[in-house]
Amino acid sequence: MVDIARRAGARMAVKSKSMATEEIDLNEALEREGITPVETDLGEYIIQLAHERPSHIIAPAIHKTKGQVAELFSRELKRPVEADPEELTRIARAELRQKFLQADIGITGANFAVADTGTVVLVTNEGNGRMVTSLPRVHVAVMGAEKVVPSMTDLMVFLAILAKSATGQKLSVYTTLVRGPRRAGELEGPEEFHLVLLDSGRIAQLGGPLREALSCLRCGACLNVCPVYRQIGGHAYGHTYPGPIGILLTAMLEGTGSVKELAHASSLCGACADACPVRIDIPKMLIELRREVGDQKIAPWIERVTFKLLAQVLVRPALYRLAARVGRVLQRPFARGGTISGLPLFLDDWTRTRDLPPVAARTFQERWAAEREAAP
Ligand code: SF4
Incomplete structure (x- = not known):
């Protein structure tokens, strides 16, 4: 990937959203080579400005509110920005327009590749994917090897399923089919096209x-x-x-x-x-x-021993009942307000960021036994 960018003499790369390039830390690799990667999907653009990673497969900035995005834009662009989604989108579009024109290389992911026609398919809801595939001199598509489907007929089925499950649409706004670089006589498209198939254990x-x-x-x-x-x-x-x-x-x-x-x-x-x-x-x-x-005994030994003991307790009803009684006594110093917190030693891992429910004052089994005894 980096070799292709180096050979193209690239100084700037525009990218459309791609989890495959996140997977291989491509942005960091490009930066080490002095090539500036610019994310052009709105969510990815926000994430890149915030120096974060995507928090969702299709909505990378879903964890941010419009107020947080406005604050981020104000800080990065050094001017007051209103927390209005349309205004924020307009600003991002204006910022990115020049980048599309300056970039030497365009990098995209791919949702599918069709084996019998050699077509790479990009499914997006923003126009940035088409700018990335057609404006720079070189286009590189990066995708996992498992995304290859046999034929166009299979593709049609997957396109319908993908849009419906991802965003509830019948079809995404842009479905782009790429079949290589610009051909003789064509006015648009890159001079070079490369497809990178990732294995990485697949x-x-x-x-x-x-x-x-x-x-x-x-x-x-x-x-x-x-x-x-x-x-x-x-x-x-x-x-x-x-x-x-x-x-x-x-x-x-x-x-x-x-x-x-x-x-x-x-x-x-x-x-x-x-x-x-x-x-x-x-x-x-x-x-x-x-x-x-x-x-594979990968878990820490203390965890393995604990779960082995727990398994022994769970398959022996008498031991389970005894454990509930013992647990009630042992939890006393840590049970407050209906929760257990601040456990000592290695048990601290269980309560450092959350509270545990205490053993009930009367377990279901104890209540059930008492009810049956009391029944006429
Ligand atoms: S295809 Fe299935 S497993 Fe994959 S992201 Fe969609 S719901 Fe999850």
Whole structure:
């Protein structure tokens, strides 16, 4: 990628939204070569100005309010900016217009590539994608190898599914089909076109336990319905791809060890699988990941011992009842106002950022036994 930019003598690169380039830290690599990357998708532009990473697969700046964006624009552009979405969009458009004209290279992601015609497909709701693919001298599209579909007929099916699940549209505003550089006699388009297919562990998963995740269209529907994502937001996942599918993709790209904690960041409620248009069974694969984390002994030993003990308790009713009674005594110094906080030693990890519910004064089993005794 960087070689292509270097050969083109590029000083500035305009980019349309691409999670694949986030995955390979392309902006940082370009900057090291003295090439200025400029994000031109409105959400990505905001994120770049804020020096942050996207918090959602299709809505990178979803965590920011219009007030925060106005504050950011005022600070970066050194002038007062009103917190009005139309005004903010107009400012970004004016700022970016010159960049499109100055850039030597345009970098995009790709939602699909069609094998039998050699077509790269970009699905966007902003016109920036078309500017990036047609104005600079060189266009580079970067995509995961799993995004290749056999034919145009397959593409039509996926386009309809993607738009509906991502934004509830029948079709996205811009569906751009790119078939290479400008041809003889054509007035528009780049002189050079390059397609970069990323493997990064994807192909190895074709026969692996996470292979279903390769069908992901990156529509973001599973993030929107996930109770964990909705509470903690995308940045808390700490990797390029957030949300339930992000845990699986991170495991695929960076290895199981990188998700030893994230593998548990799911209630396994199944909302993600219900929302997924391609019916990826995310909960099933998360359980598989947890098993792998256990088998490979990646989790800290204290956690492994704790869960082994817990498993022993859970399969022995008498021990479970005894544990509830012991727990009630042990929790006394830490239970205040209906919550447990400030646990000591390594247990502090459990209560540092959240409170735990205490063992009930009477468990369900105790109440049930008492009711039955009292019944006539
Ligand atoms: S896993 Fe399914 S719902 Fe989630 S982003 Fe991928 S295709 Fe969309």
